[in-house]
Amino acid sequence: GNSVTQMEGPVTLSEEAFLTINCTYTATGYPSLFWYVQYPGEGLQLLLKATKADDKGSNKGFEATYRKETTSFHLEKGSVQVSDSAVYFCALSSSGGYQKVTFGIGTKLQVIP
Amino acid sequence: DGGITQSPKYLFRKEGQNVTLSCEQNLNHDAMYWYRQDPGQGLRLIYYSQIVNDFQKGDIAEGYSVSREKKESFPLTVTSAQKNPTAFYLCATNQAGEKNIQYFGAGTRLSVL
Numbered sequence: 228g229n230s231v232t233q234m235e236g237p238v239t240l241s242e243e244a245f246l247t248i249n250c251t252y253t254a255t256g257y258p259s260l261f262w263y264v265q266y267p268g269e270g271l272q273l274l275l276k277a278t279k280a281d282d283k284g285s286n287k288g289f290e291a292t293y294r295k296e297t298t299s300f301h302l303e304k305g306s307v308q309v310s311d312s313a314v315y316f317c318a319l320s321s322s323g324g325y326q327k328v329t330f331g332i333g334t335k336l337q338v339i340p
Numbered sequence: 341d342g343g344i345t346q347s348p349k350y351l352f353r354k355e356g357q358n359v360t361l362s363c364e365q366n367l368n369h370d371a372m373y374w375y376r377q378d379p380g381q382g383l384r385l386i387y388y389s390q391i392v393n394d395f396q397k398g399d400i401a402e403g404y405s406v407s408r409e410k411k412e413s414f415p416l417t418v419t420s421a422q423k424n425p426t427a428f429y430l431c432a433t434n435q436a437g438e439k440n441i442q443y444f445g446a447g448t449r450l451s452v453l
Contacts, residue, residue, distance in 0.1 A: 270444030271383075273443075276439065278439050320440035
């Protein structure tokens with residue numbers, strides 16, 4: 228079956244530091260890949276997505292590239308802010324038929340001033 | 341204001357009691373989902389529904405029940421058979437053709453008294 232692997236964290240960074248959160252996946256076919264963000268006490272929001280190999284998703288300074296050869300979709304941001312503190316979920320949706328979404332366990336990011 | 345409304349925000353259950361969590365959407369989306377979120381386990385799918393009057397079990401359906409009598413509504417009942425109900429419950433929707441991007445409500449936190 229499908230699976231998504233990411234570290235749980237917490238990842239603690241100083242403001243303006245570079246962020247990488249690793250995500251690797253196992254899936255058949257050509258899944259779509261997503262990063263969702265969850266702020267404290269809230270539901271998840273889509274941050275960015277990529278639907279085919281070599282696509283780069285980007286939003287709010289965050290980027291991730293769909294790497295089929297390494298089955299990865301790592302999230303990066305060049306300079307984090309305190310307001311980026313949240314939990315980040317990597318997810319995939321398999322192609323064809325009912326497109327169930329599989330989520331990773333979420334990585335908590337804490338940015339300190 | 342378009343979106344997904346979950347209520348209540350906080351809910352307490354007594355031993356042997358059934359409780360119902362509400363999820364209402366005005367996005368006109370066809371599919372609706374219930375997830376359970378526990379620390380260190382990410383999101384796990386409880387039930388989903390792709391059309392009115394039809395729903396399917398997810399990965400952890402035991403101790404839960406749902407109904408889908410209207411397109412806008414997908415209530416979740418946590419029955420007394422669910423022995424460990426304390427968790428954060430998230431409702432989500434999806435429109436076919438959007439590569440399974442999911443839209444989430446703000447969640448209900450259920451605790452046992």
